Amino acid sequence: MADSDLFNQGMATRRAVLGDAHVDSATARKTGFDEAFQTFITEGAWGSVWSRPGxxxxxxxxxxxxxxxxxxxxxxxxxxxxxxxxxxxxxxxxxxxxxxxxxxxxxxxxxxxxxxxxxxxxxxxxxxx
Incomplete structure (x- = not known):
């Protein structure tokens, strides 16, 4: 289950860093097999780490x-x-x-x-x- 605030912040940061084209392409390739992994990346890397103020x-x-x-x-x-x-x-x-x-x-x-x-x-x- 995605944490919607963390996911949304992560997606915004991911798009700002990697660009809409890259994120749209990655999202389009997502399947049931890697959906949880994509959520994990978005929340963990982009929402929790890349979005920090430090x-x-x-x-x-x-x-x-x-x-x-x-x-x-x-x-x-x-x-x-x-x-x-x-x-x-x-x-x-x-x-x-x-x-x-x-x-x-x-x-x-x-x-x-x-x-x-x-x-x-x-x-x-x-x-x-």
């Missing part, structure tokens, strides 16, 4: 990118690089956080993340032209 969205974005890169979660890392357009995290922030990833999580993890970040940032640049 850090800015930019700071949360930087932390999230570093963790995803360090853990090798490439698809989620790419999604959160795309989301930086909404969070205020900059290309410079990504460069700096990936140096930390290299030191604390390993060069191979950072190397993969640099490749993905370059691809996503290049796509953004192309779309802006």
């Amino acid at each position: 850090l800015t969205r930019r700071e949360r974005s930087i932390i999230t990118l570093a963790l995803l890169a360090g853990l090798g979660h490439e698809e989620e890392f790419a999604m959160h690089v795309r989301a930086t357009v909404n969070t205020g995290a900059t290309e410079e922030d990504i460069k700096e956080l990936l140096l930390h990833v290299a030191v604390y999580a390993g060069v191979p993890a950072a190397n993969s993340a640099y490749r993905i970040a370059k691809q996503e940032l290049a796509k953004r640049q192309e779309a802006a032209q």
Whole structure:
């Protein structure tokens, strides 16, 4: 059972960070199999954590990118690089956080993340032209 206030706050934050197109697509793909998981993500990650006042969205974005890169979660890392357009995290922030990833999580993890970040940032640049 969803906590409607937490779910609604989470959905608003999720949309603000990831964009309506991404959230609409994820919602359209939801089935009975993953419905509880999608609710959990919306309430837990987006409603309980991303919606807290203690850090800015930019700071949360930087932390999230570093963790995803360090853990090798490439698809989620790419999604959160795309989301930086909404969070205020900059290309410079990504460069700096990936140096930390290299030191604390390993060069191979950072190397993969640099490749993905370059691809996503290049796509953004192309779309802006």
